[in-house]
Amino acid sequence: MDPLRKIVKGCLQNRKDDQYRLYARFSRKMFGICLRYSASYDEAQDILQEGFVKVFSSLPSFKWQGSLEAWIRRIFVNTAIEKYRERVYHLPAEEVMDYEGYSSSNKGPDMLNARDILALVQQLPLQYRLVFNLYALEGYSHREIAEALQIAESTSRSNLARARMLLKDKLVREMQVVVKAI
Amino acid sequence: MEEHYIDRRVREELEGLEANPPVEAWAEISDALALRRKRSVRYMLSGIAASVAMLAVSVLTYWLLTDRVDTIPGAYSETQMPQAISPVAPALTVSSPGIIMNPGAERPEISTSGYLFASLGEDVLQPADDNSLALLTVDLPERYPVTELMAQYPSGSFSGSVNKPYTERIYDFFAAFSSNEPHKFRVGAHFSPQSSYRVYSGGVGPAYEDIPYGALEEAMLTMGAGISGYYNFAPGWTLQTGLNYFRTGQYIRDIVSYNHPSSLPLYGQERTTGRVLHPQTILTSQGSVALFDQYHYFADVQSSRVITSKEGLEGTEIRTLKRSGEGISQVFSYIEMPVVFRYHILRRGGIDLHVKGGMSGTYLIGNDVYLGRNIYQNPVGETFGVREINFSAIGGFSVELPLTNRLYLHIEPTAQLFLNPVLREGFMMGHAYPFGYSLVTGISYGF
Numbered sequence: 155m156d157p158l159r160k161i162v163k164g165c166l167q168n169r170k171d172d173q174y175r176l177y178a179r180f181s182r183k184m185f186g187i188c189l190r191y192s193a194s195y196d197e198a199q200d201i202l203q204e205g206f207v208k209v210f211s212s213l214p215s216f217k218w219q220g221s222l223e224a225w226i227r228r229i230f231v232n233t234a235i236e237k238y239r240e241r242v243y244h245l246p247a248e249e250v251m252d253y254e255g256y257s258s259s260n261k262g263p264d265m266l267n268a269r270d271i272l273a274l275v276q277q278l279p280l281q282y283r284l285v286f287n288l289y290a291l292e293g294y295s296h297r298e299i300a301e302a303l304q305i306a307e308s309t310s311r312s313n314l315a316r317a318r319m320l321l322k323d324k325l326v327r328e329m330q331v332v333v334k335a336i
Numbered sequence: 337m338e339e340h341y342i343d344r345r346v347r348e349e350l351e352g353l354e355a356n357p358p359v360e361a362w363a364e365i366s367d368a369l370a371l372r373r374k375r376s377v378r379y380m381l382s383g384i385a386a387s388v389a390m391l392a393v394s395v396l397t398y399w400l401l402t403d404r405v406d407t408i409p410g411a412y413s414e415t416q417m418p419q420a421i422s423p424v425a426p427a428l429t430v431s432s433p434g435i436i437m438n439p440g441a442e443r444p445e446i447s448t449s450g451y452l453f454a455s456l457g458e459d460v461l462q463p464a465d466d467n468s469l470a471l472l473t474v475d476l477p478e479r480y481p482v483t484e485l486m487a488q489y490p491s492g493s494f495s496g497s498v499n500k501p502y503t504e505r506i507y508d509f510f511a512a513f514s515s516n517e518p519h520k521f522r523v524g525a526h527f528s529p530q531s532s533y534r535v536y537s538g539g540v541g542p543a544y545e546d547i548p549y550g551a552l553e554e555a556m557l558t559m560g561a562g563i564s565g566y567y568n569f570a571p572g573w574t575l576q577t578g579l580n581y582f583r584t585g586q587y588i589r590d591i592v593s594y595n596h597p598s599s600l601p602l603y604g605q606e607r608t609t610g611r612v613l614h615p616q617t618i619l620t621s622q623g624s625v626a627l628f629d630q631y632h633y634f635a636d637v638q639s640s641r642v643i644t645s646k647e648g649l650e651g652t653e654i655r656t657l658k659r660s661g662e663g664i665s666q667v668f669s670y671i672e673m674p675v676v677f678r679y680h681i682l683r684r685g686g687i688d689l690h691v692k693g694g695m696s697g698t699y700l701i702g703n704d705v706y707l708g709r710n711i712y713q714n715p716v717g718e719t720f721g722v723r724e725i726n727f728s729a730i731g732g733f734s735v736e737l738p739l740t741n742r743l744y745l746h747i748e749p750t751a752q753l754f755l756n757p758v759l760r761e762g763f764m765m766g767h768a769y770p771f772g773y774s775l776v777t778g779i780s781y782g783f
Contacts, residue, residue, distance in 0.1 A: 168373070170366065171589065174551035177362055185361075186353035195358075202357055206365045207372065271349040290343035291351060318342045325342075 158222060165213050173210060180223065181206075184230050190287050191234035193276050201237055205230040231292055235302050238284050274324055281305075282317035289314050366550040367537075374535075519742070519782025522566035526746065526778025531555050532584040534758065534768040536621040547639045549621040549766075552590055556665060558583040558711065558772075562672070566780060572680040576692070580674065583702070583711070584770040585667035588620055590638040593664075593707055594657035601630040602657075614717075615645040618705075620666055622719060622768045623759050625705045629716035632707070633657055634664075665711045668722060668758065668770070669702030676730055690734040692748070695755075700724040719759075727755045732776075742783065748776040 161179070164172025184205060188198035208229050216225055275283060284303065288294040289310075294302070299310040339347075533555035560582030567575045596602060603614050614627040616634055619641040627634070633654065636642045676694030683689075705717035732750035739745055753771040 170551040170554070173366070173369065174362065174548065177365065181357045181361070182354040185355045185357040186350075189355055190350055190353065199358055199361060202361055203365050203368060207368045210369055211372065268349040268353055271346055272353065275346060275350065286343075286346075290340075291347055318340060321342050321346065325345075 159218075162213060162216070162222070165210060176209075177206060180226055183223070184226065187227060187230050188234070189272060190275055190291065191231075191237075191284065193280070193283070197237075201230065201233050204237070205233040208233060231288070234287075235284065238280060238303065241280060274321055278317055278320060282313050282320070285310055285313040286317040286321075362551070363548045366548050370550055520568050522568075522744070522780040522782045524564045524566070524744075524746065524778050524780030526562055526564065526748075526776050528560040528562075528580075528582065528750070528774040528776040530558050530560055530582060530584070530772040530774035532558055532770060532772035533586055534622055534770045535753070536766055536768045547619065547641055552638055552641070553586050553588055553621055556585055556587045556667075556709070556711070558585065558667070560774065564778075564780070566678075574678040574680075574690070576676040576678055576694075577674060580672040580696075581669070581701075582672060582772075582774075583667050583669045584772055585665060585711070586620070586622060587709060588618070588641075588664045588666060589662075590636060591618060591642065591662070591664050592635050592637055592659060593632045593661045594635070594654070595631045595633070595660045597656065597658045599631065602633055603630050605630070617643045618664065618717070619643065620719075621766060622666055622770075623722065624720045625664070625666065625717045626720055627705075627717040629707075632660065632716060661708050663708055664716070665706045665709055666719060667702070667704050667706065667711050668700060668719070669704075670698040670726070671701055672696045672698040672728075674730055678734060686738055688734075688736040690736070691732075692734055692750075693731045694729075696728050696730055696752075698726045698728060698754075700726070721760045723756065723758060723760045726758075729753050729755055734776075736780075739779070742781055744780045744782070746776065746778050746780060750774050750776050 158179075161172045161175045165176055181202070185198060185202050188201040188205070189195070192198040192201060205226075209226050212229065216222065275286065278286060281303070285299055288299050288302065289296070296307045296310040296314075299305075300307040303310070305313075533553075536549060560580055562578055562580030562582075564576055564578035569575055603612055605612050612628045612630050614629065616627055618625040618627070618634060618636075634642050674694055674696035676692050676696075678690040678692040680688060680690050700722055703718045703722050704711075704715040705719065706712075707714060707716050730750060730752050732748055734746055734748040737745045737747075751771070751773050754769045756769070757767045758770050759768065
């Protein structure tokens, strides 16, 4: 039997060792996703925990009609969206939408590594970050984003434009720092 | 549509992003899953318990509030119209067999004029309940001698409520559901295969919090045996006590043992006490295991549960060792004195079903750690700080099959949970409460 199917079978029988194996297999990738959707390491950890609990609880509904990884990834994206909805109800609108500022890494755009780019994305305002992630990395359409976040399609478009502008602004500034240095 | 360059730049960097989650993440997920399972079981049990309780209360309420009608043969018929009676009681007519109506009242007067005839075994009439008034009303003094009424209606009879005290009704209630226990006393013996494990919550200190015990330990199968005495003290109710021996514990996975290729001892012994100077301790959710085996070196292949003191073997020595086994079993043996109440709930085809519940006191008589899954040979260590006196809750069902007039076979699915942690205060890393599911199987003899 395919080792992954064996692990899933064990998880369905509530075998803790198999649950741990499944976690060990996907936790690094999923934590990468969690980091993209969150503003901090702690927040990412919350999404990771909640996401895996949902994965284990929902495994009986997985029918092997697609890739397990894609299915798990979908759960994590949905968990991030749910977290956003929870936060939206508790935060004043300006905190969801406002520009929060960036930290400087003093590197040119091509010299920025994944960690630096992640830091830029993490510093986007909550709603911009979510819209940008869903559009640019998950391939959602504006209509799908609008439905998921319960916002207007036009809001999704403007949030994406603002997110791009903020990221571009930062990249340009970084480039200027590099040019001056040369 | 062409991809925006910002989107492309970010996607290229972050699409395949991987990062190590915090070390405690799995422990938290594991705990959350355990809590979820526990909650779902708790909800299910609560639902069952609530349903059973509601059903029991409904039946009991119905039983207590509904008057049981004892009809005496020869009830009135329409042809047996009573004649005028003494000035004390007004003229009565019969509206239907067994029911007497006051001809003067179009609607029954509930508050003052309605009385239901009591059991004819009583010598006075008792006030009726509200439900009965519509059927049977008559203007009579509150306490009207039945004998006098009977004299005026010599051929008649009355339906009436049995106004027994509630204590007697409760007794009747239980008695009606229970078959008569043929023996006042019984003695029996049993053995009990048991799946035992523990409920664990929380670890204290950084060394313990990082270890996902839930993923590294599992239930184990043990055997127990005992003798019991039964006393049938009320209809359907039996008190059971006795003396049991049972073992509980858990299997610890991913601890690998190594020994010398020529099976030479790896550690020395104290000259005076003969105690083995084993430099290793193994952490489990049910305490720290002190090792006293001269021949084995242990390593944890999943976590950091094996702690080795500086007197431990050197790297070069370790590399010469040969892998000899995997896993250890942590076992505690107890003598138990239970006090259990059994209630008879069903008899079908001569087979009786009881529900049982109670408590027990247990005394620790054995504390061993074995290599692998064989829990009967070659102990290699023991657990620090195990509590000697414990209390536990017991619940389950009992199916009894009569083998002869006096001999019965018992099959009893039973659950048991320790009410106190397995370790003494000061030795606890978290809180581990042993529990077990057993199938108690035995015979009893009635006399």
